[in-house]
Amino acid sequence: MTSAIPRSPGAVSGAGQAVAPKKREAFFDNAKYLAIVLVAVAHSWEPIMDGSRATKALYMVVYTFHMPAFIVISGYFSRSFAAKPHQMRRLVTGVAVPYIVFETAYSLLKWVGEKPHELSISLQDPWFLTWFLIALFVWRLTTPLWQAIRHPLPVALVVAALASFCPSIGNDLDLQRVLQFLPYFVLGLCLKPEHFQLVRRREVRLLSVPMFLFALAFSYWIAPSFASGWLFHNASAQQLDHAWWTGPLMELGLFCCSLLMTACFLAWVPGRSMWFTVLGAGTICGYLLHGFVIKTAGFAGVFDDHPWLSAPAGEAVVSVTAAVVVTALCTPPVRRAFRWATEPEMAWAFRGSK
Known part of the structure; x- marks a missing residue:
């Protein structure tokens, strides 16, 4: 996502993360685009996968790595965040403000679509996909702390483990997800460029094929009894x-499974410029906007009124449609049209702004 994952470490871009003023790296833009397509497709499966063991297995495999991949890359490009004034400004305009705008917009959509119609706008309780923005805000604010301690990843894993059996944490700011996904962000802070080069080696790419096949077979085996809630990391x-x-x-x-599958995913991400590379700069729009399409379709009864969508052919149609829609939402014209909400300047709100 544009505001969430910048180009490369150094100066400032997007949501206040540190990036260098140099050419975007095609590999990371490709990874962001491919991951956001998987996010949209997986979301489109949710209303139609009941009763389909194969679809649930695919859903489980995708869910093990699509958000972990985003979060690891977000952490990687947050390594130079030191809470300096210009970084805090971009954190507010690139993450906090979009969270407020889109959480309010999704709450209004829920009010219109759900029955009974009860309007409830609470910035403390993220709905659907806005949790990532509030989580990113918290993670990036704590970046200096994780960079200061000796063993950040083990500490983050302990924090996540403690959260996993503390139901008293509650739903405020979706803190369960913030804490349980924290190790992926901290891991990104610990990574170096050579680590990404390592997973892109030919032998890793070849090994990833049987690994994906094994993951699919294993997921198919446990699908009937596996609780998908474990993959959401939003509950104890x-x-x-x-x-x-x-x-x-x-x-x-x-x-461990998510890191392995993330490495397999990254192994197959092209490192050169592709036709979709430019779309990697607009994934924040694809992420935040595709939810309106899916939720509106659900509220309108599209999935309930057309049971054939749950058949294999229907699932293929839904998947392709989701991929096409999110691709369109990542295009430069859409990004420019929604910049006021996803990347506002807000010079009027900060001291020293011109």
């Missing part, structure tokens, strides 16, 4: 009707 073990001690075990296990 007790809230998922499991013993408290399963929380830390699942947290560590899913972290």
Whole structure:
């Protein structure tokens, strides 16, 4: 996403992260675009995958790495964030303000679409996909802390494990997700360019094929009994009707699986400029806007009124449609049209702004 994941470490871009004033790296733009397509497609499967073991298996595999990949890359490009005034300004305009705008917009959509029609706008309780913005805001604010301690990743894993069996954390700011996804962001802070070069080696690319096939087969095997809630990282073990001690075990296990699948995904991301590379700069629009399309379709009864969409052919149509829609939403014209909401300047709000 544009505001969430900048071009490269150094100066400032997007949501206050540190990036150097140099040419965008095609690899990361390609990764962002491909990941956002998977996000949209996976969201489109949710209303139609009940009763389809194969679709749930695909859903589970995609969910193990699409958001972890985004978060790791976000952390990687936040390494130089030191809470300097210009960085704080971009953090506010590139993350906090879009969160307020889109959380309000999604709340209005929910008010119109759900019955009974009850208007509830609470910035403390993110709905649907806006959680990522508030999480990114918190993660980036704490970046100086993670860079100051000796062993940040183990500490972050302990924090995530503790959160996984603490139902008292509640829903405010979706803190369960903030804490349980934290290790991926901290891992990104610890990575160096050579680590991304390592996963893009030919042997890793070849090994990723059987790994993906094994993941699909394993997911197909456990799909009927597996609770998808574990993949969302938004609830404690007790809230998922499991013993408290399963929380830390699942947290560590899913972290290992997600890193492995993320590496397999990145291994196949092209490093050269492609026709879709330019779309990587507009993934914030694709991410924030595609939800309106999916939720509106759901509220309008599209999925309920057309049961054929749950058949294999229908699922293929829904998947292709979601991919096309999110691709269109990532294009430069859409990005320019929504810049007022996703990347506002707001010079009037800051001291020393020209």
